[in-house]
Amino acid sequence: MPRTIFAALLFLLHCAGAHAQGTSTPITVDVGYYEFPPYSWTGPDGTPQGSFLKLTERLLRHAGYRGKYRAYPGARLYAGLRDGSVQLWPGAGGKPELEGHTLEARNSIGAINLALFYRPDTPPPQLPQGLAGRDVILISGYSYWKPVTDWLDDPVLGLTTHRTSTHTAALEMLQRHRGDFLIDYQSPVEQARQSLGLEPLQSTLLHRLQLRLIASRHAPGSAKLLKKLDQAYEQLQANGADLSIE
Structure with a gap:
């Protein structure tokens, strides 16, 4: 019986450890952007580049997420925000094409x-x-x-x-x-x-134009995502971090 109990405890500890590892894995966010150097652009090797994308990833990581980035033509990017296939866009607030389909972070990243x-x-x-x-x-x-x-x-x-x-x-x-x-x-x-x-x-x-993080209303958890990104921005700012994208 003691061996059985010991084995059961080991099994439970293993499951608890696996669960803890799973919950600590950052949630992936689909981030769309278009070619807009020096803020967002695609490098020669196909990787996302630019000061706004770099700051976006920094905020996502601080908030417990990570970004999966994809470049789009403007019309396709807006369509993705309207149907939820694009969860987040580092872009310009107040787009008439996106009215009623997006939420905007309260913090302006720049202009x-x-x-x-x-x-x-x-x-x-x-x-x-x-x-x-x-x-x-x-x-x-x-x-x-x-x-x-x-x-x-x-x-x-x-x-x-x-x-x-x-x-x-x-x-x-x-x-x-x-x-x-x-x-x-x-x-x-x-x-x-x-x-x-x-x-x-x-x-x-x-x-x-004011630059902000913009989330699709049609993507699950968009309001929570923006709230955590705003909190990440404010925490880093309070700690004296350089959040400039110029």
Whole structure:
């Protein structure tokens, strides 16, 4: 009988240890992003890169999760947030396309600027009248914000749009006079400008966006996930951690 009891105790201890190991394994979160250097992008080896993704993983780990990252075109990313196949997006809050489908963290991670860029030989335009009949370069897969979306659809302005897939290509098009203006985000444009060795461009600020962690309402546990990520951010901030993504 004592041997039987001893064996049973060993079995129970083994099960308890296995259960403890299982519960300590971080929960995997499906994180979607699109190519938006220097904040989020895919490296040459296929791994996710960028300051916002790095901070996202740091917060996830601190909160007891880990991220599984996948790059998407903008439209597919938004569709994933609307159906719950993408659980978390490090992105810009207040997207009209996501209204009613997402929850946003209370902490702002940073801010980005949407701007109108133009060459030194182009005078600053009066907006929106100064764009009438002109050629505007846009980035494929990006969505824009009011009033930009209204300008693009306004038949009275009659804008001609040209889309390209990268910020570098967009700047090259602008330099080659294949467009009069470029509507793009300042940080990616600045990185592309430096890589091309170009002089600083003239620009007009159009919109300032707050960067936040955004979770799909249709993914189980999204409210709990954001609450824990907010707590992780605040705990690290209180401990003096550098949480900048610039």
